[in-house]
Amino acid sequence: YNLNMIIRSHQAKQDGYEYNHDGKVLTVFSASNYCGGNNWGAVVRWDYNEEEPWISSFKTEGVAMEKLSFSKQVTLFEDPAYHSLIEKIMSNKTLLLKEFLKADTSKTEHLSLTIWADIMSDVLQMDLPWLILRTKLVQVHEYLLN
Structure with a gap:
């Protein structure tokens, strides 16, 4: 050889x-x-x-595993589709953050779920049910849903 x-x-x-x-x-x-x-x-x-x-x-941010529920820990380690999605998000985190900041015109550090979902679709070029996936990806504040 x-x-x-x-x-x-x-x-x-x-x-x-x-x-x-x-x-x-x-x-x-x-x-x-x-x-x-x-x-x-x-x-x-x-x-x-x-x-x-x-x-x-x-290098990705470390995840504080002790802060996650058992079911979320299992998801992170055993679901290859979820793992792939997280890798895609992390590889685009700079562009995602830029778009999130641009959409947050009132500088509240909060976005509506529909705006968040639209940005995720646009930046990642993935047509996924983002509003369903949100529970595994972002923290939703109940007072913002009213």
């Missing part, structure tokens, strides 16, 4: 990735904050006509 590099995903790396063996081995770990740790995650893409891979590191 005429290999130039081996890319593996085997163990957590503090920066999400690490080169070893004179740059011939690249370890990539895609789970940031793995098991409550403080590591970064990374994604690597290598186009066939490029000399070097493209690497993007990321």
Whole structure:
């Protein structure tokens, strides 16, 4: 075999990735904050006509598991669709925040559920039942529903 590099995903790396063996081995770990740790995650893409891979590191906010109900903890760890949705939201969090702030014209730090749902659909380009999903994604203040 005429290999130039081996890319593996085997163990957590503090920066999400690490080169070893004179740059011939690249370890990539895609789970940031793995098991409550403080590591970064990374994604690597290598186009066939490029000399070097493209690497993007990321780190998500840690979740205080003790503050979640048992059912929400189970959902976070066992539902792959929910996990995928959270990854999509986190990868677009900067743009989401920008749109939320722009929509909050009265600077109350609160949005109506319909505006929130519209922004989620527009930014994430996902036609989902956001108003149903809201209970798993955002805190709704009862006094704002009246």
